[in-house]
Amino acid sequence: MQRRALPLILLALLLAACVNVGAPNDSLDAVARDYVRTQLAIGVKEDGYIDAYYGPADLQADGKAIAAAEGLPQLAARVSQLRARIGPLHQSEPRRAAFLDAQLNAAATRLQMLQGEKLPFAEEAQGLFGVRPQLKPLSAYDPVLARIDALVPGEDALPDRVEAFQNRFTVGRKELEDVFRNAIAACRTATLRHITLPPTERFNLAFVHDKSWSGYNYYLGDYQSRIEINTDLPIRINRAIDLGCHEGYPGHHALNVLLEERLVRGRGWVEFSVYPLYSPQSLIAEGSANFGIDLAFPPARKLRYEMAVLYPLAKLPTQDAERYDQLLLALRDLQGARMTIAQMFLDGQIGEEEAVRLTQKYQLFSEARARQSVNFTKQYRSYVINYGLGRDMVAADVESAGAAEEARWRRMEQLLSEPTLPSDLKAR
Numbered sequence: 121m122q123r124r125a126l127p128l129i130l131l132a133l134l135l136a137a138c139v140n141v142g143a144p145n146d147s148l149d150a151v152a153r154d155y156v157r158t159q160l161a162i163g164v165k166e167d168g169y170i171d172a173y174y175g176p177a178d179l180q181a182d183g184k185a186i187a188a189a190e191g192l193p194q195l196a197a198r199v200s201q202l203r204a205r206i207g208p209l210h211q212s213e214p215r216r217a218a219f220l221d222a223q224l225n226a227a228a229t230r231l232q233m234l235q236g237e238k239l240p241f242a243e244e245a246q247g248l249f250g251v252r253p254q255l256k257p258l259s260a261y262d263p264v265l266a267r268i269d270a271l272v273p274g275e276d277a278l279p280d281r282v283e284a285f286q287n288r289f290t291v292g293r294k295e296l297e298d299v300f301r302n303a304i305a306a307c308r309t310a311t312l313r314h315i316t317l318p319p320t321e322r323f324n325l326a327f328v329h330d331k332s333w334s335g336y337n338y339y340l341g342d343y344q345s346r347i348e349i350n351t352d353l354p355i356r357i358n359r360a361i362d363l364g365c366h367e368g369y370p371g372h373h374a375l376n377v378l379l380e381e382r383l384v385r386g387r388g389w390v391e392f393s394v395y396p397l398y399s400p401q402s403l404i405a406e407g408s409a410n411f412g413i414d415l416a417f418p419p420a421r422k423l424r425y426e427m428a429v430l431y432p433l434a435k436l437p438t439q440d441a442e443r444y445d446q447l448l449l450a451l452r453d454l455q456g457a458r459m460t461i462a463q464m465f466l467d468g469q470i471g472e473e474e475a476v477r478l479t480q481k482y483q484l485f486s487e488a489r490a491r492q493s494v495n496f497t498k499q500y501r502s503y504v505i506n507y508g509l510g511r512d513m514v515a516a517d518v519e520s521a522g523a524a525e526e527a528r529w530r531r532m533e534q535l536l537s538e539p540t541l542p543s544d545l546k547a548r
């Protein structure tokens with residue numbers, strides 16, 4: 121380690137000297153390579169900051185060298201310099217430049233946070249993901265609770281009733297793999313009907329535990345992903361299509377495959393080979409992954425497929441499948457409450473136990489699920505906006521393409537394969 125320190129510092133100085141704002145021979149390609157180096161250097165400072173990287177190994181080595189020689193303030197200065205270089209280059213490729221600039225704005229925000237700055241929830245969300253969430257008070261969700269109360273009648277407290285009803289749809293451990301493989305294959309078929317993916321794209325499926333999320337896609341590059349499903353809590357049958365579309369097709373795996381094929385390989389835009397988690401790219405990724413479920417499996421089609429294929433595979437009776445489906449649709453209307461609770465908790469207005477209690481009440485979760493949800497908020501903070509708000513924003517945009525299914529898929533394909541920012545999405 122000691123022996124390598126000096127050459128690393130020299131390399132970092134050399135790299136710093138290459139940062140030449142406004143130089144006549146500067147280009148977005150050069151900025152993009154420095155962008156990748158800088159993002160990878162921040163990734164050395166924070167575990168989990170880089171969600172995926174499959175670009176050139178020399179940029180990764182450069183990133184490590186920079187991180188070894190520089191602290192967070194120097195990295196923040198690098199980010200500012202990169203943004204200054206983009207300004208004069210904007211005209212050449214406006215969307216590419218705007219994307220790089222927005223991603224760098226997020227990196228600047230994250231570096232502020234890593235240096236101990238505490239931002240209010242909405243400001244943090246705006247800085248990292250490019251959207252300021254409009255939060256409703258929790259009382260706005262009381263009418264939804266009343267609707268759900270009527271769907272699942274009984275004497276016990278509503279969260280307990282909803283939990284008990286849903287537990288009847290738990291897939292046994294033995295059946296889980298078969299159910300998920302079939303569901304992901306169905307999501308893939310539905311997506312390939314409208315979007316062409318490279319023939320070598322593949323994913324591996326693994327069941328894991330001790331995580332704060334329910335599923336995760338690790339994109340490995342070369343059109344390959346590893347999809348992990350968390351088995352800490354019982355998995356219900358509806359999650360198969362949800363996770364299959366969200367993590368797989370047309371969600372994270374398909375998005376990453378398209379970015380690699382069309383931007384990284386097709387146009388030589390190396391910046392798309394790195395995916396920093398705390399960036400506007402995540403709002404597009406989570407929003408398109410969540411809306412992708414509805415696009416590939418509109419509710420009626422989803423229920424038909426589940427009843428015909430997945431229920432028999434899971435050895436579950438179908439008699440209450442329709443009522444379960446209605447409950448799931450109603451529960452979706454509570455999604456916004458998750459952001460409100462996260463804001464109250466992260467801004468210090470309520471403590472952890474109150475956050476768990478409110479999550480039980482307004483997400484209708486068991487205590488164990490509520491704790492998993494609050495743990496996620498503790499780990500990923502304002503990232504929670506990307507799911508509900510991201511979904512609604514992508515849905516509004518794709519639905520504005522028209523009622524025809526094909527028109528909606530065409531728009532979805534654009535969002536997934538172009539340098540899309542939250543500000544590119546059309547409001548309904």
Ligand SMILES: [Zn+2]
Binds near residue numbers: 366372405406409
């Ligand atoms: Zn996701």
